[in-house]
Amino acid sequence: MKTTFKEEDKYFVMYFEGRLDTAASAQTEEEMKPLYDCSGHDIILDCTNLEYISSSGLRLFLGLLKTAKPKGSHVYIRGINEDLRQVFAMTGFINLFEFK
Amino acid sequence: MRLSPHCQLLLQEFRDKRQELLQLDNHVFELISQTLKQQGIELNSIEHRIKTVDSLAGKLERKGEKYRQLSDITDLVGLRIVTFYTDDVDKVAAIISQLFDIDWANSVDKRKLHDLNSFGYNSLHYICNLHGGSFPFEIQIRTALQHTWSAIEHDIGYKGAVKLPPQYRRQFSRLAGMLELADDEFSRLRTTMTEYRRQIQALVKSGNLSDVALSTDSFCSYLELRPFDRLNQRIAAVNQAELFPASLMPFLPILESFGMESLGQVQAMVDELSDAAYQLALSQLAITDLDILSEMVGLQNLCVVYSLKNGGTRNDIKYIYDTLYGASESNLHLADAIIRQYSAIGQ
Numbered sequence: 001m002k003t004t005f006k007e008e009d010k011y012f013v014m015y016f017e018g019r020l021d022t023a024a025s026a027q028t029e030e031e032m033k034p035l036y037d038c039s040g041h042d043i044i045l046d047c048t049n050l051e052y053i054s055s056s057g058l059r060l061f062l063g064l065l066k067t068a069k070p071k072g073s074h075v076y077i078r079g080i081n082e083d084l085r086q087v088f089a090m091t092g093f094i095n096l097f098e099f100k
Numbered sequence: 101m102r103l104s105p106h107c108q109l110l111l112q113e114f115r116d117k118r119q120e121l122l123q124l125d126n127h128v129f130e131l132i133s134q135t136l137k138q139q140g141i142e143l144n145s146i147e148h149r150i151k152t153v154d155s156l157a158g159k160l161e162r163k164g165e166k167y168r169q170l171s172d173i174t175d176l177v178g179l180r181i182v183t184f185y186t187d188d189v190d191k192v193a194a195i196i197s198q199l200f201d202i203d204w205a206n207s208v209d210k211r212k213l214h215d216l217n218s219f220g221y222n223s224l225h226y227i228c229n230l231h232g233g234s235f236p237f238e239i240q241i242r243t244a245l246q247h248t249w250s251a252i253e254h255d256i257g258y259k260g261a262v263k264l265p266p267q268y269r270r271q272f273s274r275l276a277g278m279l280e281l282a283d284d285e286f287s288r289l290r291t292t293m294t295e296y297r298r299q300i301q302a303l304v305k306s307g308n309l310s311d312v313a314l315s316t317d318s319f320c321s322y323l324e325l326r327p328f329d330r331l332n333q334r335i336a337a338v339n340q341a342e343l344f345p346a347s348l349m350p351f352l353p354i355l356e357s358f359g360m361e362s363l364g365q366v367q368a369m370v371d372e373l374s375d376a377a378y379q380l381a382l383s384q385l386a387i388t389d390l391d392i393l394s395e396m397v398g399l400q401n402l403c404v405v406y407s408l409k410n411g412g413t414r415n416d417i418k419y420i421y422d423t424l425y426g427a428s429e430s431n432l433h434l435a436d437a438i439i440r441q442y443s444a445i446g447q
Binding site: 054055058059062082085086087089090091092093094095096098099 | 341344346350381384385388389390391392393394395396397400421424425426428430433434437
């Protein structure tokens with residue numbers, strides 16, 4: 001699992017690559033920390049190259065959403081494939097996020 | 101501007117006491133804001149200010165000799181409370197009279213000043229003192245419509261009935277009457293809606309769901325009974341999942357699109373289709389390790405099952421997803437996938 005953090009215009013963007021499973025979640029949580037300091041920025045989670053997401057991964061995304069919303073920041077999910085979108089749909093979480 | 105020596109002294113005292121007046125202004129503002137919030141009164145706004153030196157100088161120039169001392173000027177500190185409803189003006193006034201000493205001799209309820217031939221649309225003005233305070237302050241209480249009237253009146257430049265040419269008097273009167281009527285009607289509407297909500301809550305609690313029309317209010321009351329908890333917990337048990345709270349109000353337009361007109365019909369769907377909805381969720385989740393679910397999961401599967409059982413097509417399922425997730429062509433893929441799952445469970 002590889003992540004890359006970039007600031008693009010007013011967005012904080014994190015690129016995910018590989019499988020976000022339980023084994024990868026602790027390190028990914030650490031790498032997502034810069035996103036938590038998001039006042040004045042919207043966040044994009046770029047999932048174009050994300051192959052799999054487990055419950056631990058969903059928790060990371062939900063945790064970020066919980067922190068970002070009170071700060072007025074939007075969390076967008078970008079480039080998600082149909083299989084992963086189905087995971088968001090079947091868990092009922094899909095309407096919590098905004099998709100690009 | 102020419103001020104008498106007495107007025108110059110008053111103006112200088114005002115400059116010297118500015119800090120004290122600012123503290124008074126902030127203290128009164130905080131006290132009123134907190135108290136009204138505690139009492140659950142929603143306000144349009146509260147404005148507060150202390151008079152500017154220029155404004156006071158102007159006032160002193162016009163009528164300075166009537167003030168013996170600075171504290172005779174009652175509007176050095178002023179607050180304006182703007183409510184949404186006319187009922188709330190009286191409620192706020194009652195609270196204000198509890199919080200402060202009111203100088204009744206100088207307070208005016210301009211709403212009561214109008215005789216048959218008068219017109220205008222004004223507010224309640226209280227001259228107040230902190231218990232043992234050294235400076236009075238003025239509080240104006242009015243509704244949002246009264247506030248609008250005042251702002252327009254100010255913009256037009258009209259200052260009093262006498263100056264207004266007679267040909268415009270009728271126009272002003274009609275407008276003032278219309279705003280008063282609108283204010284009263286908004287208050288009445290609020291009372292009616294509150295009563296309606298109480299009736300709905302009582303019907304829902306008594307279990308007479310088929311008598312309750314499906315609406316935003318009734319669905320909200322129905323959700324307080326947590327009618328989908330049992331199904332959600334059953335689905336969550338598949339992977340010992342944690343349930344994440346979520347609003348179910350976005351489902352209302354979907355239920356309406358099914359032609360449901362009463363809560364009884366919603367409850368019938370829960371009673372009749374929960375097993376099938378559980379089977380559908382099971383078929384999706386059992387092959388995953390997903391142990392976190394939104395509280396939407398039960399009703400979402402119920403809606404899919406209801407639609408398909410009643411001859412729903414992929415476009416009907418897409419409509420459900422479009423309503424919940426926002427319109428997207430990707431929702432067609434989700435619809436196709438769920439229809440396959442539904443066929444697989446033999447429904």
